[in-house]
Amino acid sequence: MRLPNGDEVTAPTPVWGLDIQCEKGTNLSYGPWADRQREQLFLFFFPQDYQTMKVFIFIASVPGEIRQVQQFDVRLNILAEATVDILFSKLIMRDGKQENQTNAVHMNVQRGSYFEMTLPWTVSDDGYVTKINGQFLHVDASSSLNYRNLLEAETLDYRVNVHYPRVWNHHQTWDLEFNGCKATYHFLYAHKEFFQDMIEDWSSRVPPDLLHFVPYSWNFIIRMQEFELITLANGYNWVDCEHQANAHIAFCGELFDLRFTLPFNDFLPETVLLKFIIVGENVDLSLFLPPTNTSSNIITALSRNARLIEKEDRPKHSFSSEKWRKFCKLSSGWVDCWHVPELQLSISYTYHPVPPVGPSPQANVSTPEKEELLLSPIRAPHRKKSPMEIIKNLTPEQFDPTSVTADCINVDLRITKPSEIKLYGSVLRMFINLKDCTEQYPPCPTVALDRLIFEMNKRYSETQLQVVVSPLILTTSDDPNHQRPSAHQHLHTGFLMLSGLQMRGDAMFSAEERSLDEETLEYAWLVELTVGTLSGKLTTPQLQNIITALEAFVFTVEDAENSLRHPRPYLYCYHGTPQPQCPQTTSEHFCPTTDTIKYKMVRASLDGISLNLVESGTILCFQMQELLSDPLIGMEAAHNFGTIVKDHNYALTSHTHANIRLLHKQRFFESVVGPLVELFSTTNDIKTKSCALVAIASLLPWLTHIVLNAHIQKLLPVLLQGLYTSDFSKIGEVSINLERHDARCGSETRLSTLTTLASLLKQNASPAERHTSTLISFLMPLTTYHPLQTVGVKALECLAALVTLPVSVILPYRNESWSIFDLTPKFITDALMMQHKDGVYLYNCCKNNACAME
Numbered sequence: 001m002r003l004p005n006g007d008e009v010t011a012p013t014p015v016w017g018l019d020i021q022c023e024k025g026t027n028l029s030y031g032p033w034a035d036r037q038r039e040q041l042f043l044f045f046f047p048q049d050y051q052t053m054k055v056f057i058f059i060a061s062v063p064g065e066i067r068q069v070q071q072f073d074v075r076l077n078i079l080a081e082a083t084v085d086i087l088f089s090k091l092i093m094r095d096g097k098q099e100n101q102t103n104a105v106h107m108n109v110q111r112g113s114y115f116e117m118t119l120p121w122t123v124s125d126d127g128y129v130t131k132i133n134g135q136f137l138h139v140d141a142s143s144s145l146n147y148r149n150l151l152e153a154e155t156l157d158y159r160v161n162v163h164y165p166r167v168w169n170h171h172q173t174w175d176l177e178f179n180g181c182k183a184t185y186h187f188l189y190a191h192k193e194f195f196q197d198m199i200e201d202w203s204s205r206v207p208p209d210l211l212h213f214v215p216y217s218w219n220f221i222i223r224m225q226e227f228e229l230i231t232l233a234n235g236y237n238w239v240d241c242e243h244q245a246n247a248h249i250a251f252c253g254e255l256f257d258l259r260f261t262l263p264f265n266d267f268l269p270e271t272v273l274l275k276f277i278i279v280g281e282n283v284d285l286s287l288f289l290p291p292t293n294t295s296s297n298i299i300t301a302l303s304r305n306a307r308l309i310e311k312e313d314r315p316k317h318s319f320s321s322e323k324w325r326k327f328c329k330l331s332s333g334w335v336d337c338w339h340v341p342e343l344q345l346s347i348s349y350t351y352h353p354v355p356p357v358g359p360s361p362q363a364n365v366s367t368p369e370k371e372e373l374l375l376s377p378i379r380a381p382h383r384k385k386s387p388m389e390i391i392k393n394l395t396p397e398q399f400d401p402t403s404v405t406a407d408c409i410n411v412d413l414r415i416t417k418p419s420e421i422k423l424y425g426s427v428l429r430m431f432i433n434l435k436d437c438t439e440q441y442p443p444c445p446t447v448a449l450d451r452l453i454f455e456m457n458k459r460y461s462e463t464q465l466q467v468v469v470s471p472l473i474l475t476t477s478d479d480p481n482h483q484r485p486s487a488h489q490h491l492h493t494g495f496l497m498l499s500g501l502q503m504r505g506d507a508m509f510s511a512e513e514r515s516l517d518e519e520t521l522e523y524a525w526l527v528e529l530t531v532g533t534l535s536g537k538l539t540t541p542q543l544q545n546i547i548t549a550l551e552a553f554v555f556t557v558e559d560a561e562n563s564l565r566h567p568r569p570y571l572y573c574y575h576g577t578p579q580p581q582c583p584q585t586t587s588e589h590f591c592p593t594t595d596t597i598k599y600k601m602v603r604a605s606l607d608g609i610s611l612n613l614v615e616s617g618t619i620l621c622f623q624m625q626e627l628l629s630d631p632l633i634g635m636e637a638a639h640n641f642g643t644i645v646k647d648h649n650y651a652l653t654s655h656t657h658a659n660i661r662l663l664h665k666q667r668f669f670e671s672v673v674g675p676l677v678e679l680f681s682t683t684n685d686i687k688t689k690s691c692a693l694v695a696i697a698s699l700l701p702w703l704t705h706i707v708l709n710a711h712i713q714k715l716l717p718v719l720l721q722g723l724y725t726s727d728f729s730k731i732g733e734v735s736i737n738l739e740r741h742d743a744r745c746g747s748e749t750r751l752s753t754l755t756t757l758a759s760l761l762k763q764n765a766s767p768a769e770r771h772t773s774t775l776i777s778f779l780m781p782l783t784t785y786h787p788l789q790t791v792g793v794k795a796l797e798c799l800a801a802l803v804t805l806p807v808s809v810i811l812p813y814r815n816e817s818w819s820i821f822d823l824t825p826k827f828i829t830d831a832l833m834m835q836h837k838d839g840v841y842l843y844n845c846c847k848n849n850a851c852a853m854e
Contacts, residue, residue, distance in 0.1 A: 016121075017073030026082035032202040033087070053166045056122035070122050076115040076134075083108055084136075088201040103144045103197065110138040123166060132160040145190055146241040147232075152326065153183035171265065172216035177223070184228040184327045189237055210267050218262040226324040227256045235564035245290040250328045253283035271350050278345040285338035286328045287424065293562050296333065299424055302552075303335040306422075306444050337424055341417040351407040401511060402460055409458075424556060445476040445549050460520070461509050469501040476542045491614060494542035499532030499607070518576045524599040535610040543613065605671050628679065628691040638691040641676075642698030644668055666707050669699055673711060680718055693718070693753070700756035705763060712760055716767050719757050754782070754794035761801035769809055772802060776813055 002008050022028075058068070084107040089100040115134040122128065134157070141151040157179040164172055230250040232239060240246050260276040289296040328334045451470040456463065474496040484491060505527050509520035538546075570578045573591035584591040627637035645665040654660055661667075673696070680692035696718060700708065708715065761768060768775060775798070782795035803810060 014067045014069050015073070016069045016071070017075065020074075020076040022076065022078045022080070022082060024080045026078060026080065027085070028082065029085045029087055031085075031087035032089075032198075035202065048168065050168050052168075053123045053127070055125055055166070058122075068122075070120070072119040072121060074115075074117045074119075078109060078111060078113040080111050081108065082113070086198075088198045090197040090201065103194065105141060105143055105150065105198075107136070107139055107141040109136045112137045113139075125166075127163060127165040130162040130164070132158075132162075134158055143191070143194060145188070145194060147186075147188060147190070147239050149186040150191075151183065151185050153180045155179075155181045156183070169214050172214060174216060174218045175221075176218060177221040180224040180227065182226045182324060182326065183224045184230065187229065187231045188239065190239075213267045215265045217265065220258070220260050220262070222256075222258040224256040226254060228252045228326065228328050229256070230327060236566050238564050238567070245292045247290060247293065248288040248328075250286045250288070250334070251280075251283055252286055252323070252325060252328050253280050254323075255279070255281040256283075269353060272353055274349040274351075276345075276347040276349075278347075280340070280343045280345075282323075283340045283343060284323070284336050285340075287335045287337050288328070288333055291333075295556055295559055295562060298552075298556065299335055300333060302424070303422070335424070336422070338419065338421045340415055340419040342415070344414045344416070346410075346412040346414075348410045349407070350409075352405065399516070401516070406460060423553075443477050445474055445546050447472060447474045449473070461511075463505075463507040463509070465505045467501075467503040469498075471500060472498040474536075474546070476538070476545050478539065478541050491539055494536070494538040496534065496536035496538065496546075496611075498534050500530075501532065502530040504528045504530075514576065521574060521594055522598060523594070525601075527602045529602065529604040531604065531606045533608040533610065534606070537612045537614055539615055540613065603667065603671075607675075628695060629683075629685065629688045631687060634687060634691040635694060638694035639698055641672065641695040642702065645699055645702045647702065665703060669703055669707060673699070673714070677714055677718055697753040697756065700753075705759060708756070708760060709763055712764065712767060715756075716760060719753055719760075751791050751794060754791060754798060758794050758797040758801060761798055765801050765805055768802070769805055772805065772809055773813070775802060 001010075086105040086107075087102060088104075089102050091098050092101045093099075113134070113136045116132070118131040120128040120130065136153070136156040136158075139151065139153050139156050142148040143150045159175075159177045161175040162172065163175075228250055229252075230248055233247045233249045234240070257279040258276065260274065262274065263272065287299065289299060325334075330336070449470055449472045451468075453468040454465070455467075456465040458464075475493060476495075477493050478491075505525070507522055508524040508526075510523050511520050514521060570580060571590075571593050573579050573582045573584070574594045574597060575582055575584070575591065577591075579585055579590040579593070582591040628634050630637070645668055676692050676696050680689055680696070683689050683692070696715070700715075779795045779798050779802075783792045783799075
């Protein structure tokens with residue numbers, strides 16, 4: 001039809017639909033049972049013919065012809081307060097009988113809520129789309145659990161688009177989108193099983209059949225504007241349903257967006273990949289402690305009175321309170337702990353689905369064996385036993401779970417913009433406590449870091465985790481009332497800086513003597529802590545400010561008086577049995593738990609410390625590695641390296657209440673030998689080189705040969721270089737002449753070096769073969785070293801060990817003026833007169849070897 005203005009219009013299609021107006025007293029109930037009845041009605045009126053649907057060809061309306069209907073519209077309007085119930089059931093055991101227990105999700109909705117559904121009556125080239133959309137206003141949802149809180153929202157919009165292709169068994173797409181505004185959702189661990197029971201009741205109860213299989217995908221989008229996600233944080237998952245005296249942790253923010261897809265594309269896929277992406281904007285982590293918790297007033301006071309500062313030492317306001325909150329109101333005792341402008345959480349889960357249950361014995365045969373059974377009649381025999389016989393002989397004791405490909409979960413949390421944390425101790429128990437402050441007290445210590453990385457790799461027999469922290473800076477300020485001269489105003493702000501921190505953990509698990517339905521046993525927990533250089537400048541009030549903050553933090557972390565008892569009154573032993581029931585339990589002691597017998601090891605290393613405790617006109621400096629380079633006290637510090645591993649009768653003993661751990665000498669040596677060798681090899685300063693050598697030499701006498709032999713390739717070049725380099729005479733002069741009264745210490749250092757060298761050469765002299773010439777040239781003069789006679793004895797021991805080298809190595813030195821074969825100095829005679837056993841041994845050894853070589 002052409003209008004007078006020239007436009008062409010088409011006659012409208014017929015409107016076919018159903019409008020439902022619901023007024024007072026409306027109660028809508030739906031669920032799995034009702035959905036199955038709907039499915040039966042659809043199959044009755046629209047039976048599946050398994051044919052490809054024909055494309056609808058639209059014909060323009062012709063006078064006299066019947067107009068063609070294109071869709072059927074259903075609209076339900078709620079004109080007054082109404083209730084919506086989703087009912088489902090689960091099987092439970094009661095008095096030895098199976099019964100159906102009815103559970104429900106109950107919702108109250110207000111006027112203005114509606115439901116719309118469009119059923120297409122035509123088919124296009126790519127099929128047709130069924131649309132469902134609607135909105136609930138002021139929805140208040142609860143569950144049938146004892147803790148009934150579930151969901152509250154001002155508006156809840158939903159949209160479902162189902163795309164059906166023309167071919168009945170081609171891929172279908174279900175797009176489901178839910179949008180909530182000003183929503184509060186309560187999450188419990190019990191909800192996991194609650195909604196799982198709903199899904200199981202709603203899912204089809206007909207066994208899967210390949211002939212009727214239709215691939216499909218569900219695409220979910222869940223978006224909330226101005227939201228609260230609340231969970232309970234009581235110990236051991238206790239829930240107080242009567243008095244609601246529960247501890248809560250909540251995530252509140254402006255935007256929450258969750259997207260994921262559930263693919264059902266294959267009938268029996270080998271693996272299924274699920275991806276979940278969560279995006280949040282302006283998210284806050286909030287904490288609530290009930291009034292019955294004794295830490296509630298402490299945390300509230302800290303949040304209300306804490307003085308915060310920014311990096312520029314300017315006062316900083318607390319987290320903004322101009323945010324929408326309904327349940328997590330600050331006036332109700334809630335405390336904000338963490339603000340994140342933007343975060344993204346990505347979770348990918350690759351799992352191996354369990355084959356569907358079928359008639360016996362099919363249900364007991366996995367797919368590869370099933371294929372072998374089906375194809376075995378047409379294949380040449382190559383097995384000694386049939387697959388069924390192998391399966392029957394496969395007992396749990398013979399089954400190795402590690403032979404099965406593991407599921408894989410990858411979790412990636414990224415916070416790309418600067419975030420702020422107020423770390424209360426109670427958050428770690430249920431984040432740094434900021435210590436109680438008022439205007440007359442100093443601001444709270446502040447920690448700034450650029451990057452925090454956490455990685456975890458969990459497998460069947462091992463779990464590895466790693467935490468890496470970028471340069472970390474802690475700043476703290478003085479009391480505002482504390483005045484200093486203008487020349488010392490720079491001391492008003494102090495700092496501590498840690499160049500880096502890396503923590504690695506390794507947990508080891510075993511399945512020995514554990515059934516398949518039991519958890520593996522954790523038998524070892526290893527931790528390695530690598531700390532960079534700690535440097536800083538603090539005044540004593542600033543140091544006290546940090547200590548006070550740490551004390552309050554530890555107090556709220558421990559919080560022993562608010563601990564709840566475990567609902568299970570007994571512990572499990574390492575056999576997986578309650579301790580009182582274990583056969584290994586006696587009247588004197590219980591069978592130990594896994595934590596009791598678990599091997600634990602912590603290894604820590606610190607690159608260096610450079611702390612300055614300052615005040616007006618005063619400074620106290622704490623350093624470790626840098627002390628060896630100090631021209632005044634470097635040698636004294638080097639000697640004291642051995643003090644740590646030396647055996648004492650008056651200090652560092654159990655009698656003086658020192659905590660002496662096994663292998664403490666070896667662990668200390670392992671941590672310092674590398675840096676000391678590196679310092680000796682890289683420094684060009686003679687004094688520093690001397691101090692590094694003395695530090696190494698002071699450690700060696702107190703360690704076993706087993707430990708030293710493990711480092712012989714590292715230590716021997718250092719000792720040899722220290723003995724025969726052209727500058728060693730200068731090193732000796734430095735160590736002796738550094739302080740006149742320290743001449744004795746220089747001799748003792750030389751003695752310690754020679755003692756260790758002799759021990760190493762006795763164990764294995766071959767590494768010194770290429771240094772024989774320089775060793776002999778230096779050791780021979782030391783045999784007449786008079787300041788300390790034992791130096792000559794140890795030099796003879798080294799020479800005796802060198803004589804054991806092959807003849808071809810020693811023989812070239814026979815005709816030298818200091819020939820080892822003429823080794824009869826007056827020192828040996830003196831040693832014999834003193835009945836020195838080492839002198840007798842060395843004299844005989846050298847003489848016998850000389851005769852043999854002659």
